[in-house]
Amino acid sequence: MGRKKRISSADLDLSQGRPTGPGLCRAEERTKVTTRQIAPLNWLTARNLAELGELTARWLEGTIATGPAYGGTLDEETRTIAPELAAVNRHGLVTLTSQPGRHIGSGCGQRAFVEGFADDASTQMIRQALLGTEIVLIVNPPAWSVTRGGILPQRPVDIAVKLHRGAALVSVGRYHTRTDIRYLYGTCGGCNRRAVASLGRAHQVTAIDPVWGRESYLWDALAVAGRDPSRR
Template sequence: MSRSDRRRWRSARTISDLGGLMALWLEGEIASRPGYQPRYGPEDETAHLVPTLAAVCRAGYVTTQSQPGSAGTGVDGLWWEQRAALELVVTDPALFHRLVDAAYAAGLIVRINDYRPGGGVQEQPVVATTCDGEAMTAFGGRVSRADMAMQWPGLHRDLYRAVSTGTYVSIIAPEYGLAGERLWVVLDVLTGQRRKDAADPWAGSTQLTGPAHG
């Protein structure tokens, strides 16, 4: 990570600051982010998700990982299936309930891992990627203190305390493949990127705004 990038992340003091910087990284305005390979942006497979993810970050959440829904033969000749999935951290109770309520209403899978002092809900992970039917990756599940520190290096201590004692929410489409891409429509409705369609609120929304730019 360059000195200027490191300084920008270190200057963040609030979850809102952190979300704004994460949105800029998603959009390519910042070359590096904490806990990720230096000078690498989002994976190519998530390029079409950037407007949605950036809007989520600017709405008071901070995304930590995501993947699109897909299914097909990989370069290894094996059959790969992915569920659309997202993990984020939230510290505002009202934003937490708004997100979780929207996800449940859409029939999506939700996993909650709460790191508030004194302990909280720690739900089990959900398989999100399979190869020839064998589980490969999962979303959700408890993050150890060591892994939390590796995920958020270089933050101001007050902001690190906030994200390391926040609530991590994983939202996973129940369907494998493209059908699960409705997850992003749900998030666009949540952030105001799309208007809900009364006939089909989770698949037929109308785009209201273009990609977010920093």
């Protein structure tokens, strides 16, 4: 007959009459579910376009104090279109700059526009939503593709969107380089490398209402991009 293994008092749970000891402890440890503490979403922890868009939307809504890229609080002009911009950010376009339309008077006026970053799917969704509208859409290739992939950006586009005393004061449609993005979102915005890289891999999208002073046309057109296709 084989020798019986002795069970010491140290290996016996006296209250339950069952074996314990190192072997059982190791088995119990293997069954434990470990949970990783999730860091709160902020400009330092954001990792992708969706998270950057959500943070930008929160900043526009006033629930966080610090904004992207340029930082600081909203100016009065941006407040007038903040709800529309927040929706745009949550629908896939991480906005960088924008302005509302202002009717021309005394040589001054504005075209409504917005520019930002979007992935392939969101860019296609915006294209489809604006198809057949009067909106001017400019899509430049990702900065990463231009830097490393040998893809050239489109010819320089320079569309005036703000007049002051009859002269163009602000123009948009230009291409943002990888250095631009790193400076705006990394150096100034405090975003981490993964977030900056997601912007570098994104298409650069600019949408402009060509009619001076028209206030809601652009935002109504972009709102279609965020709707369920079956409800359009």
